[in-house]
Amino acid sequence: MRTVLITGASGGLAQEMVKLLPDDQLILLGRNKEKLAQLYGNHLQAELVEIDITDVQAIEELVAELYQRYGKIDVLINNAGYGIFEDFDKISNQNIHQMFEVNTFALMNLSRLVGTRMKEIRKGHIINIVSMAGLIATGKSSLYSATKFAAIGFSNALRLELMPYGVYVTTVNPGPIRTGFFDQADPDGTYLKSVDRFLLEPDAVAKKIVKTIGKNKRELNLPALLHLAHKFYTLFPKLADKLAGETFNYK
Numbered sequence: 001m002r003t004v005l006i007t008g009a010s011g012g013l014a015q016e017m018v019k020l021l022p023d024d025q026l027i028l029l030g031r032n033k034e035k036l037a038q039l040y041g042n043h044l045q046a047e048l049v050e051i052d053i054t055d056v057q058a059i060e061e062l063v064a065e066l067y068q069r070y071g072k073i074d075v076l077i078n079n080a081g082y083g084i085f086e087d088f089d090k091i092s093n094q095n096i097h098q099m100f101e102v103n104t105f106a107l108m109n110l111s112r113l114v115g116t117r118m119k120e121i122r123k124g125h126i127i128n129i130v131s132m133a134g135l136i137a138t139g140k141s142s143l144y145s146a147t148k149f150a151a152i153g154f155s156n157a158l159r160l161e162l163m164p165y166g167v168y169v170t171t172v173n174p175g176p177i178r179t180g181f182f183d184q185a186d187p188d189g190t191y192l193k194s195v196d197r198f199l200l201e202p203d204a205v206a207k208k209i210v211k212t213i214g215k216n217k218r219e220l221n222l223p224a225l226l227h228l229a230h231k232f233y234t235l236f237p238k239l240a241d242k243l244a245g246e247t248f249n250y251k
């Protein structure tokens with residue numbers, strides 16, 4: 001049986017992924033055990049762990065203990081993350097540090113700890129849920145984009161280092177998904193309203209992610225239109241900036 005660890009497990013995307021993994025031993029990390037129990041209390045093969053993923057010592061202890069009990073983690077899904085869509089001059093230094101702690105440093109630390117073990121046994125798959133915002137930067141997402149660009153940079157290098165050991169690293173870069181993410185990122189709903197017609201459904205995104213498990217897939221960029229937009233952004237950055245700043249300035 002595969003052992004799959006998912007962070008930010010109470011979130012919208014995580015809930016949909018869990019539904020698609022009925023036969024796996026799941027290790028679900030979240031900030032609130034009651035919330036986890038409400039969601040997954042009936043799941044027969046889910047270990048629910050209340051933990052602050054930015055607490056380095058707690059994470060190190062947890063990983064050591066999980067390896068003692070399960071002997072392996074086959075799949076690590078770094079899913080926890082949040083955004084604040086706000087002008088750069090309204091973002092505090094504390095915001096900057098906190099978001100990097102969750103979106104970037106925790107993802108790097110868990111990848112490091114679990115990746116080391118995967119490298120030893122020459123098997124495993126790390127799936128980092130990043131964002132289209134980590135490929136295309138737009139206004140009001142300076143901080144969020146920075147955390148996600150960094151996560152992609154780290155993942156791209158990690159993929160190369162783990163390649164000779166048969167360990168896969170996939171980055172998942174979705175556009176906007178209909179989840180609770182926007183309660184925090186966009187409390188007044190302006191952005192959500194303007195992108196409503198493009199919104200991805202979390203079950204569809206989860207299905208695509210789960211399909212990649214065990215496959216040597218570099219990245220999953222969705223929807224197709226934004227995947228194309230990213231190609232355009234890379235080839236014609238100046239024109240892309242003009243479009244992102246004017247026509248497609250949704251935030």
Ligand SMILES: NC(=O)c1ccc[n+]([C@@H]2O[C@H](COP(=O)([O-])OP(=O)(O)OC[C@H]3O[C@@H](n4cnc5c(N)ncnc54)[C@H](OP(=O)(O)O)[C@@H]3O)[C@@H](O)[C@H]2O)c1
Nearest residue numbers: 008009010011012013030031080081082131176177179181
């Ligand atoms: N929704 C989108 O439009 C969208 C688009 C592209 C990428 N993403 C990325 O997809 C991932 C999943 O997001 P989602 O859409 O499922 O959003 P969500 O429903 O808000 O779930 C994200 C989960 O991340 C954890 N989290 C949030 N803030 C945190 C904090 N300050 N400290 C620690 N953990 C925190 C929480 O898990 P616990 O409560 O269990 O701790 C939360 O339930 C995130 O990395 C997000 O950046 C989302």
